[in-house]
Amino acid sequence: MVFAEEVDRNETTITLQFHAQVENDDSPVLGHQLCLVRLTNSLPLTITPSQFRESEYLFPDASSLKLYEKPVVIGEFSQYLPRQIVIGNGVQYGDFKSGPLSPGSFYHFFIREIHKQTPQGNKEHFQVTHFLRSHNSPVHPAVYTTKRGHAKPDIIGHVFQSYPLLRWVTVGFLSMLLMGMIGGIAYRCSRYVIFNCLLTFLVSTLF
Numbered sequence: 001m002v003f004a005e006e007v008d009r010n011e012t013t014i015t016l017q018f019h020a021q022v023e024n025d026d027s028p029v030l031g032h033q034l035c036l037v038r039l040t041n042s043l044p045l046t047i048t049p050s051q052f053r054e055s056e057y058l059f060p061d062a063s064s065l066k067l068y069e070k071p072v073v074i075g076e077f078s079q080y081l082p083r084q085i086v087i088g089n090g091v092q093y094g095d096f097k098s099g100p101l102s103p104g105s106f107y108h109f110f111i112r113e114i115h116k117q118t119p120q121g122n123k124e125h126f127q128v129t130h131f132l133r134s135h136n137s138p139v140h141p142a143v144y145t146t147k148r149g150h151a152k153p154d155i156i157g158h159v160f161q162s163y164p165l166l167r168w169v170t171v172g173f174l175s176m177l178l179m180g181m182i183g184g185i186a187y188r189c190s191r192y193v194i195f196n197c198l199l200t201f202l203v204s205t206l207f
Helices: 155-162 164-206
Strands: 004-009 014-018 029-039 071-077 084-087 106-115 125-131
Touching: 029 084, 071 084, 071 106
Parallel strands: none
Antiparallel strands: 004 014, 014 084, 029 071, 029 106, 106 125
16 A cells, blocks of 8 residues: 655645555556546545546546546656655656646545556556555545635735724715715706706796
8 A cells, every 4th residue: 555645735736755665576567647536625535446437537637637526647657656746736747747736625646557468468457556545544545635825915904904993984985975976966966857847837838
């Protein structure tokens, strides 16, 4: 079983450090693929990677990396897994390149072994392992997370919160301004109505 610890992260990348190497040696394994699954929340999936169908595996692009609970291949390694890898930084591993991850998102990662062709000439096939786990919680699949994006600072809100009197003065000024505008509109409307009444009266009197 391979353990991986999250050693660094930001809004779009996760850095994993592997604590057990998957080695080829004399086994019928050609290499390994690293895959991710984006989760809808911080709870681990109740399924295992072996339950994904081959047709469900996706290439890493801007759309597939935003999907939930779909396996996405983000790297392929011909021999050993690297001791450390940054996921989401755009570096290409084999035929796969992982674009930026989504801020504030939760992920599972797992490994697929690429097996050699059999003597009968069958195509290469894959064998999946369990979701990566952490030494801190070796029983359950590890959930790795990106940082949440930073919201733009609300400077005006901060000033109003720091100076309540300024907030009340501003509210009062805007209220008076709004009432003046409404009063001006009402005055113009009343003059228009009075003018129309006088005009109607004169016309009816003369004619």
